[in-house]
Amino acid sequence: MQLRKDKFFLFLGVSAVLHFFSLALPFIVQANQDFDVSLHSTYNVNSNGITFIQQKFELTNKQPTTFAKQYSLEVNSTRLRNIRALNEKGSEIPSDVATTPTKTSITLNFPDQLVGEGKKRNFTIQFENPDTAIISGSILEVSIPKLLNPQDYTQYDVTLHVPSQFGKPVRMSPLQTSLTSDSSLLTLEFTKVGSQSISALFGQKQNFDFALKYNLENSTGNTGIMQIALPPDTQQQKVFYQSLDPPPKEMTRDADGNWIATYEIAAEKNLDVNLTGKASIFLDFLDNPQTEVPHTDLTKAQSYWESNDVRIQQLAKQYHTPKDIYDYVVTHLKYNYDITTVTSNRLGAIGALNAPSNANCQEFTDLFIAIARAAGIPARRVTGFAYTVNSRLRPLSLIEDVLHAWPEYYDQSTQRWVPVDPTWGNTTGGINYFDQFDFNHFVFAMNGTSSTTPFAAGSYKRSNENTKDVDVKFGSEAPPIPLDLSLQFIKVPSLLWPYQENYQMVIVNKTGQAWYNLPIQLTTDEDNVEVIHAPDKVDYLLPFQTKTLTFSIKTHKPISNIAFHLTAKIGSLSSSHDLTAGFIFTEIIENPIAPIILVGCVVIIALIAGSILVSRRKR
Secondary structure, eight states: OOEEEEEEEETTTEEEEEEEEESSSOOOOOHHHHEEEEEEEEEEEOTTSOEEEEEEEEEEEOSTTEEEEEEEEEESOSOOEEEEEEETTSOBOOEEEEEOSSOEEEEEEOOSOOOSTTOEEEEEEEEEETTSEEEETTEEEEEEOOOSSGGGOSEEEEEEEEEGGGOSOSEEESSOOEEEEOSSEEEEEEOSOTTOOEEEEESSEEEEEEEEEEEEEEOSSSOEEEEEEEOOOBTTEEEEEEEEESOOSEEEEOTTSOEEEEEEEOTTEEEEEEEEEEEEEESSOOSOSOOOOOOGGGGSOBTTBOTTSHHHHHHHHHSOSHHHHHHHHHHHOOBOGGGSSSOOOOOHHHHHHHOTTSBOHHHHHHHHHHHHHHTTOOEEEEEEEEOOSOTTTSOOOBTTTTBEEEEEEEETTTTEEEEOOHHHHHHTTSOOOSSOOOSOEEEEEEESSSSSOSOOTTOOOOTTOOOOOEEEEEOOOOOOOOOOEEEEEEEEOOTTTTTEEEEEEEEEEOSSSOEEEEEEEEEESOTTEEEESOOSEEEEEOTTOEEEEEEEEEESSTTSEEEEEEEEEETTEEEEEEEEEEOOHHHHHHOTHHHHHHHHHHHHHHHHHHHHHHHHHHO
C-alpha cells in the first residue's frame, strides 16, 4: 500500500487535504476520481457576532479498494474556538490542530477502514469563528468566501441562520436563495452554490463620528497659501461638520469632487486645523451630489498609472470590462503582509506587474486603474478610512494613520462612479467586492485628475513629527439640520449705469453640511425696477462656504433715484433687502466707472461738435 494525497480547497481561504490508502497496485489517483464529495455548511450567527459553523461532509468511495485515511483542512484564521470533529454517530474523531501566524490546520485521523465502492463516510467538523460575521455599529455583515476548487464537489449547499433582530438583508449575493423567518431567527438557504461566494448585509446605513487634524507648516520666509482635502459628500456618503477650527479663507470643490479648504499661513509659522463631524455611509446611491461626466483626462496615463505601457495595453485588450479587470487584479497580485507595518514605496501599476507578490492596497488599486484607463474606462483612486476587525482578512496598508486605498470606475450606463476593492477581494478568499460593496469604506479624498493629490486626512504631518491625526469610531446619525444662510448684496461697477446696475449676492452657508440645487427667486416691489440675469439656483453650498453670485437691476427711469425692496428666496429661506437704483449723484464719486462714462460722453459730444464746425467751414 502507498500513501496518496491530493488537495481540495474549501471555504474562507481553506484548503482540505485528503489522505487515502489503496489496496490495489500502486497508481496515481486524483481525489475527485476516487471519491464523490458533498458538503453542507451551516452558519449560525449569534447576536454578539460569533458564528458557530458546522461543515458536514459526505465522502462516497468510487473505487472498490480505496478508502480515506486522513482528512485535513486549513482555515485562514487564527481565532477559531471549540474545534471538534464528529462521526455520523456523534463520536469524536481523533484530530490534530496546529496554528501558524496566519491560519489554523485541522487534521482528522479516521480510525476505521471503510472499503468498498459506494461506501459513504459522513463526518462533521465544527468550530466557532469570529471573522465570518462582523457587527460594526448598526450593521451586520456576513461573508462566506467561495470554494477555491469547486469542481471537486458534487454538491455544495449553505444554510445561514441570523437573529431576526437584524431584520432582512438589504443586500445579498447570490440572489438565488430562499428566505424564511420566525420571531427569533432568519434563515437563508443557498443551494448549488458552486464557485460563488456568499455575502449578506443587514442594516440601512453606517454612522461614524470622526475627528481629524491637519498639521500645516510654512517653513518659508513669505506668507504661504496651503490647501487641504476635507471628507466630502459622495453618492454613497453624507457628512456633517460639527466644527472646523480655524475657519478657512475659502472652501471650494475640485474637478474630482473633493472639498478643498484654503488657509493662509504666516511666514515660518505652523497652523493646526481641527475638524470634527459625523458621516453616514449608504449602500444605495444618493441623488446628491450629482455626478458630472468624467473629463477625458481620467483615461490618460499618469505617474503610477502607466496606461500607455505596452504590457498594460495588452492586458486592456484581454481584460476590457471592469469585472474582467477586477478578477485579473484579484487573482494576479498577492498581498504582502510584511510591508503593512513599515513605510513602503508606492510601486505603481508597472511595479505591481514586476513584483506581483509584493503588493499592498496601493498596487491593487493602481493596477486596476491603469488597465481600466488603457481600456478607455475612466477610473480613479479613493483614499480613506476602512473599518476592519481582522487586519489579515481586510488589511489596511497606507501607513499614515492606517488609511486604505481602493479604485472607482465610471459606469457609462448608470452615469455613476462605482467603488470596488480588489485588495479585500484577494485577502478574504474571494468575497465579492465588485458587485456588492459595504458600509466600511469612509472616503477622505479622491485622486483622478492627479494620481497623487490631494492628500487625504492623516497625511498632513510636519517634519520629524509622528502624530495621531485620524480618529474614527461608530457614532450616531447627525440630527436634521435646517437651512441657515446669510445674504449680503453689494453693488459693483456697471458700464451701462445708470440704465443697468450690477450686484453681487454673497451667500454664506452657516451650517456644517452641504446643500444642493437650492432654487433662487429674486423679486422687487417697484414697477420701474426689474431683476435681470439672475441665477435660478445654487448648484451647491459646501459647509461654511461663502459663494458669490451676480445679477443685474434694469431701471426703466434711469434719471430717477429709486429706492426699492428686493425679496430673495433661496430654498426654504426668504429675506428682504433695501436697495437703490437709477441716477444717484453720490455714485458718480463712488462708482469708478461713472466718471469714465461722463468723460466719455463729454469727449463724444466734443467730437460731434468739432465735426459740425469742420463741415460748416468746408461749405
